[in-house]
Amino acid sequence: KAGVTQTPRYLIKTRGQQVTLSCSPISGHRSVSWYQQTPGQGLQFLFEYFSETQRNKGNFPGRFSGRQFSNSRSEMNVSTLELGDSALYLCASSRHRQGAYEQYFGPGTRLTVT
Amino acid sequence: AQTVTQSQPEMSVQEAETVTLSCTYDTSESDYYLFWYKQPPSRQMILVIRQEAYKQQNATENRFSVNFQKAAKSFSLKISDSQLGDAAMYFCAYLPETSGSRLTFGEGTQLTVNP
Numbered sequence: 001k002a003g004v005t006q007t008p009r010y011l012i013k014t015r016g017q018q019v020t021l022s023c024s025p026i027s028g029h030r031s032v033s034w035y036q037q038t039p040g041q042g043l044q045f046l047f048e049y050f051s052e053t054q055r056n057k058g059n060f061p062g063r064f065s066g067r068q069f070s071n072s073r074s075e076m077n078v079s080t081l082e083l084g085d086s087a088l089y090l091c092a093s094s095r096h097r098q099g100a101y102e103q104y105f106g107p108g109t110r111l112t113v114t
Numbered sequence: 115a116q117t118v119t120q121s122q123p124e125m126s127v128q129e130a131e132t133v134t135l136s137c138t139y140d141t142s143e144s145d146y147y148l149f150w151y152k153q154p155p156s157r158q159m160i161l162v163i164r165q166e167a168y169k170q171q172n173a174t175e176n177r178f179s180v181n182f183q184k185a186a187k188s189f190s191l192k193i194s195d196s197q198l199g200d201a202a203m204y205f206c207a208y209l210p211e212t213s214g215s216r217l218t219f220g221e222g223t224q225l226t227v228n229p
Contacts, residue, residue, distance in 0.1 A: 031215045033215045035217075037157075042221055042222065045217065050214065055214045100166070102161070103161070108159075
């Protein structure tokens with residue numbers, strides 16, 4: 001079974017630009033979550049999508065948005081990039097059934113904002 | 115607010131020895147899941163082990179086992195027969211049943227394995 005895939009793996013953008021990151025979950029997983037990882041703030045939850053609907057949202061400004069498609073693939077968008085948005089963005093897909101829960105992460109997209 | 119605390123920023127262990135990483139969490143929920151993830155230099159987050167709070171038996175995965183103390187809100191990870199490949203950052207994470215898939219992570223423990 002293929003794992004979670006994220007594209008692109010590396011990205012360099014300039015302040016003020018926007019960026020779109022993509023995540024394809026494990027087959028059969030309908031939930032996709034996004035996390036931002038930085039040395040200073042650690043791992044922070046951005047949002048979660050389930051069946052094309054945002055189910056949870058973290059404490060991030062409106063510049064951060066996302067969506068999920070009918071095939072469960074998800075994208076996140078960051079508009080008007082700031083230097084502080086430089087981070088590793090991790091996507092995770094998950095499934096919860098019969099009292100068991102599993103969540104697996106993709107390899108991440110490293111975003112550098114200059 | 116739910117919090118996860120890993121009080122050991124760094125740990126080291128000799129190859130083939132045993133090491134225990136600590137994690138405590140704060141919650142008022144009764145149904146939840148706990149996880150340990152490993153993040154090697156490649157930055158890939160790898161699920162090491164998970165524990166359902168409703169299960170009294172501690173989870174075990176090969177050389178990895180946990181000591182889950184629900185009343186004390188403690189969830190430590192024991193790595194037996196440590197190998198060089200175990201060197202990584204380890205994160206403890208918490209997920210309440212009612213929270214969809216929103217994980218709360220601890221700050222991480224950097225584990226060094228000495229040959």
